[in-house]
Amino acid sequence: MAITREDVLHVAALARLEIPEGEVEGVREQLGAILEAVGKVSELDLADVEPTSHPLDLVNQWAEDEPRPSLPREEALANAPDPADGSFRVPAVGG
Amino acid sequence: MxxxxxxxxxxxxxxxxxxxxxxxxxxxxxxxxxxxxxxxxxxxxxxxxxxxxxxxxxxxxxxxxxxxxxxxxxxxxxxxxxxxxxxxxxxxxxxxxxxxxxxxxxxxxxxxxxxxxxxxxxxxxxxxxxxxxxxxxxxxxxxxxxxxxxxxxxxxxxxxxxxxxxxxxxxxxxxxxxxxxxxxxxxxxxxxxxxxxxxxxxxxxxxxxxxxxxxxxxxxxxxxxxxxxxxxxxxxxxxxxxxxxxxxxxxxxxxxxxxxxxxxxxxxxxxxxxxxxxxxxxxxxxxxxxxxxxxxxxxAEIGELPAARIRRLEAEVDLDLAYGLVTSGRDALYARVPGDDRRAVANVLMNQLAAAGVDPAAVDGAELGRLVAARETIPRQTFLDALGASADPDFTADPYLAETTVSDAAALDPVIDGILAANPGQVEAYRGGKEGLLGFFVGQVMKETQGKADARVVNERLREKLNA
Structure with missing residues (x-):
């Protein structure tokens, strides 16, 4: 499956990545090679094989609804670059 | 459309x-x-x-x-x-x-x-x-x-x-x-x-x-x-x-x-x-x-769904009241209140009882049924007071039912005459065309009788006397 220049720019925009103009073609080639390698799988006849959503053959790994202590607020905010009013302050979004 | x-x-x-x-x-x-x-x-x-x-x-x-x-x-x-x-x-x-x-x-x-x-x-x-x-x-x-x-x-x-x-x-x-x-x-x-x-x-x-x-x-x-x-x-x-x-x-x-x-x-x-x-x-x-x-x-934890209950109730009251009862969770109390006039029961639950802020789950249905049945023969304020107290653990309708409305014209006439005599200015204004003053006279009679007068009879007697 061929990757186009537009595909690269679209995926980069969704991932908030800025790819310098001179590198777009290189990224396009690399992504194309990865897809081509993965695409090898589609050469096999897999009609009778169940899709795999997880490598472990397990279901229902869950926990009971019992509370455990949360972090103290100072600790929760310790890595926040700009805390204010007990909250994570962020630049105005979408405004 | x-x-x-x-x-x-x-x-x-x-x-x-x-x-x-x-x-x-x-x-x-x-x-x-x-x-x-x-x-x-x-x-x-x-x-x-x-x-x-x-x-x-x-x-x-x-x-x-x-x-x-x-x-x-x-x-x-x-x-x-x-x-x-x-x-x-x-x-x-x-x-x-x-x-x-x-x-x-x-x-x-x-x-x-x-x-x-x-x-x-x-x-x-x-x-x-x-x-x-x-x-x-x-x-x-x-x-x-x-x-x-x-x-x-x-x-x-x-x-x-x-x-x-x-x-x-x-x-x-x-x-x-x-x-x-x-x-x-x-x-x-x-x-x-x-x-x-x-x-x-x-x-x-x-x-x-x-x-x-x-x-x-x-x-x-x-x-x-x-x-x-x-x-x-x-x-x-x-x-x-x-x-x-x-x-x-x-x-x-x-x-x-x-x-x-x-x-x-x-x-x-x-x-x-x-x-x-x-x-x-x-x-x-x-x-x-x-x-x-x-x-x-x-x-096993799913009971009868609200839609099924609305359909059942709609046969007794109208669709809006059925929705009101079920979506406010009041239909369980409604089912516990006896009485032939189902719309009256529903209306009291959805209006006065809701306004009184009473927990429906705590109300004795039978006692509430007696109140609803008597709602037109006891004074309005007494009725509202009773509803307000209806969730109390030892509530009984008896003392409230004992307070009957005064609807006997012979008993009300002297009170009405007294009010009219005491307010000659308003009487003249009413007769001059300010019919909105009727409410003022009704209010005075209610005050004088501590709310026990039958409002319908008071209205009738007042009109008759003022238009005489």
Whole structure:
């Protein structure tokens, strides 16, 4: 499956990545090679094989609804670059 | 509508009231100090792993069964990728092509009989954090200086219910929502309060010519936070779209915000260039296969659904009263109150008793029945006082029933004569044409008799004497 220049720019925009103009073609080639390698799988006849959503053959790994202590607020905010009013302050979004 | 048919698809989010969050064991609470219920998992610190809440899964199964859905034998969680400050991982754990519940239906009794609204799916996901926009007008995004993020809500179990576009009016949307709300309350899985955001509704709205196949362009009305706004917002949007088509214009696909204060609709700024969420199976979670005992336990906890009770009650009272009783949870008391005049019982429950702020569950139905039966022969204030006391543990109607209304004209005439004699100015004004003063005289008689006079007789006697 061929990757186009537009595909690269679209995926980069969704991932908030800025790819310098001179590198777009290189990224396009690399992504194309990865897809081509993965695409090898589609050469096999897999009609009778169940899709795999997880490598472990397990279901229902869950926990009971019992509370455990949360972090103290100072600790929760310790890595926040700009805390204010007990909250994570962020630049105005979408405004 | 002159030949136009509204086509409305509702999407409803219900926050589950589990003790803990969906993928970590932080307490799931509302109204606490910001960022006091967080941990490395719900703050998306590197290296942390989600662990699903078993109760949230069981409750979603229970809701799915109540919506007559098929329960997946093997459901998956997926990642829904987008960037926003309320979503620290950069993705929301949600469900995609194999949700827990799918292909259901929900019956909504209406004036023209039962309407069956299809349910596409009900899936389980995690809620985003709460964002407060500071510095803009009234907390709106537009013009805000900065935003404060509170992660207490981040990770709350959230069920998204997607209905088929089977709803045909704003009023029907309101009934659907009221019934759905009452259903989740009775299933005991959510407090479903729209003003708190634990029940949220978006509506996809389009219109088409009656008899037309297929659908026209739809718009999305976001986050209407009361039943009335849902009904009003949809009605306004339907009118707008019909007007555009009639003027030969097109309807643009967009997301809209309904302003209940002005009754107008305005486009929201779009959040993403295009919705491209790149769903893929959540590699940190294995599949969910609801065990048979979990499904059967959930099924056993479902009682008679609100829609069935509304249909039964509609035979005794009208549709609106039946909705009122059932969606306020007052129908259980209604069933305990004896009396031949069922509409009177329903009206008292929905009006005076509701206004008195009495807990219906604590009321003795038999005693209330005696009061309702006597409501026209005891003074109005006495009746209201009795209702106010009706939830007291040792309440009995007897002392209130002993206070009968004075309706004997012979007893009232001297009082009325006295009032008229004491207010010659008002009497002259009334006779000069100011008939609105009748209320003043009635009030004086009531005051004189401590509210025990029969208002109907007082009115009659006053008119007769004043017009003499």
């Amino acid at each position: 002159n030949g136009w048919e509204p086509v409305i698809g509702l999407e409803i989010h219900v926050q589950l009231k589990t003790r803990t969050k969906m993928f970590c064991r932080c307490e799931n609470v509302w109204g606490e100090e910001p960022n006091t219920r967080t941990c490395p998992v719900c703050l998306a610190h590197p290296g942390t792993l989600p662990v699903p809440n078993k109760t949230a899964i069981e409750w979603t199964v229970k809701l799915g069964l109540a919506l007559d859905c098929e329960i997946a034998e093997r459901a998956l969680f997926h990642r829904k990728n987008y960037f926003y400050p309320d979503l620290p991982k950069g993705y929301q754990i949600s469900q995609y092509d194999v949700p827990l519940c799918s292909e259901g239906r929900f019956v909504v009794p209406g004036p023209d009989g039962d309407r069956e609204i299809g349910i596409v799916r009900a899936h389980l996901e995690e809620d985003a954090a709460k964002t407060i926009h500071v510095g803009g007008a009234a907390g709106r995004i537009h013009g805000a200086e900065y935003s404060l993020v509170d992660f207490n809500r981040g990770g709350t179990p959230l069920v998204e219910i997607v209905a088929k576009p089977d709803v045909r009016s704003g009023e029907e949307a309101r009934r659907f929502l009221q019934l759905l709300r009452q259903t989740v309350i009775e299933l005991d899985i959510s407090d479903a309060e729209m003003e708190k955001g634990s029940l949220r509704c978006d509506a996809n709205v389009s219109v088409r010519k009656a008899g037309e196949e297929g659908y026209r362009t739809k718009t999305e009305l976001k986050n209407m936070n009361s039943f009335k706004f849902v009904a009003d917002g949809i009605a306004v949007e339907v009118e707008r779209q019909i007007a555009r088509y009639q003027a030969g214009e097109e309807v643009m696909q967009q997301t809209l915000h309904f302003d209940p204060q002005t009754g107008t609709i305005a486009p929201l700024r779009s959040k993403e260039e295009a919705h491209d969420y790149r769903y893929f199976p959540e590699p940190d979670l294995v599949a969910v296969a609801p065990p048979a005992d979990m499904v059967e336990r959930a099924r």
